[in-house]
Amino acid sequence: xxxxxxxxxxxxxxxxxxxxxxxxxxxxxxxxxxxxxxxxxxxxxxxxxxxxxxxxxxxxxxxxxxxxxxxxxxxxxxxxxxxxxxxxxxxxxxxxxxxxxxxxxxxxxxxxxxxxxxxxxxxxxxxxxxxxxxxxxxxxxxxxxxxxxxxxxxxxxxxxxxxxxxxxxxxxxxxxxxxxxxxxxxxxxxxxxxxxxxxxxxxxxxxxxxxxxxxxxxxxxxxxxxxxxxxxxxxxxxxxxxxxxxxxxxxxxxxxxxxxxxxxxxxxxxxxxxxxxxxxxxxxxxxxxxxxxxxxxxxxxxxxxxxxxxxxxxx
Numbered sequence: 001x002x003x004x005x006x007x008x009x010x011x012x013x014x015x016x017x018x019x020x021x022x023x024x025x026x027x028x029x030x031x032x033x034x035x036x037x038x039x040x041x042x043x044x045x046x047x048x049x050x051x052x053x054x055x056x057x058x059x060x061x062x063x064x065x066x067x068x069x070x071x072x073x074x075x076x077x078x079x080x081x082x083x084x085x086x087x088x089x090x091x092x093x094x095x096x097x098x099x100x101x102x103x104x105x106x107x108x109x110x111x112x113x114x115x116x117x118x119x120x121x122x123x124x125x126x127x128x129x130x131x132x133x134x135x136x137x138x139x140x141x142x143x144x145x146x147x148x149x150x151x152x153x154x155x156x157x158x159x160x161x162x163x164x165x166x167x168x169x170x171x172x173x174x175x176x177x178x179x180x181x182x183x184x185x186x187x188x189x190x191x192x193x194x195x196x197x198x199x200x201x202x203x204x205x206x207x208x209x210x211x212x213x214x215x216x217x218x219x220x221x222x223x224x225x226x227x228x229x230x231x232x233x234x235x236x237x238x239x240x241x242x243x244x245x246x247x248x249x250x251x252x253x254x255x256x257x258x259x260x261x262x263x264x265x266x267x268x269x270x271x272x273x274x275x276x277x278x279x280x281x282x283x284x285x286x287x288x289x290x291x292x293x294x295x296x297x298x299x300x301x302x303x304x305x306x307x308x309x310x311x312x313x314x315x
Contacts, residue, residue, distance in 0.1 A: 016228040019288035033180025045190030055124035062088035140194040162293040170286035192267040200274030207282040
């Protein structure tokens with residue numbers, strides 16, 4: 001039985017030639033991401049902005065969104081966002097934090113449920129106050145920053161400093177572009193989005209480490225080969241594995257986008273974006289950085305001696 005191959009063997013793509021294009025391109029995207037974040041901002045979900053989310057399912061037929069919107073105007077809870085998702089019978093209502101204490105939020109939810117009537121099944125109700133959402137913002141940010149610092153410390157000890165700097169720049173690049181993606185697509189940014197960012201960081205670092213490990217191995221083996229040519233050989237060597245991994249993860253996430261439901265949709269879409277960005281940055285951002293940082297073969301030490309040869313020499 002012939003094995004499935006998504007990439008040809010023994011490719012010789014000159015990836016390093018594109019570094020003069022990839023760096024200005026990525027710099028422009030990073031600047032645009034920052035501008036979008038500062039101007040448009042993020043579409044924070046109720047996890048971070050506070051408010052109430054009620055998920056409904058029509059007991060018969062499709063949900064009448066127009067009628068629900070008309071009813072929402074009489075609920076006296078402020079602006080109500082009515083949005084369909086998934087099946088035609090599913091719909092969500094979302095409104096902001098009510099003035100007053102927890103009792104005011106519960107009273108608003110009771111008014112909304114009474115106005116909706118018996119035609120809908122209430123599947124989920126989430127109430128998040130502004131204090132709780134503030135704690136979520138702080139905890140989420142602290143979790144992302146701490147995890148990034150911990151992983152980067154590992155990279156610093158595991159590889160030479162040029163590799164660690166390249167990995168740091170590539171990871172920051174992926175985070176910036178992911179933030180820009182959330183800003184421009186207006187995907188809801190909630191606690192699952194934090195999980196998506198952490199997963200993207202992990203995926204990006206994994207891809208980067210695979211490429212860097214092969215580069216270091218090749219540098220020890222071919223000590224007189226020019227750095228750019230050696231990096232090209234290394235990236236081409238791991239290309240079939242990279243394409244296979246990205247494709248399988250993409251297919252799994254694509255299925256989640258279609259069948260996973262509204263709760264994890266932003267997570268799944270962000271992860272799909274993260275796969276493309278992480279694969280791109282490991283090849284076109286991190287690897288060429290080693291050339292600019294002056295990495296040479298004598299920096300990575302000599303090739304490890306095989307165990308059998310070492311035993312023979314000792315005898």
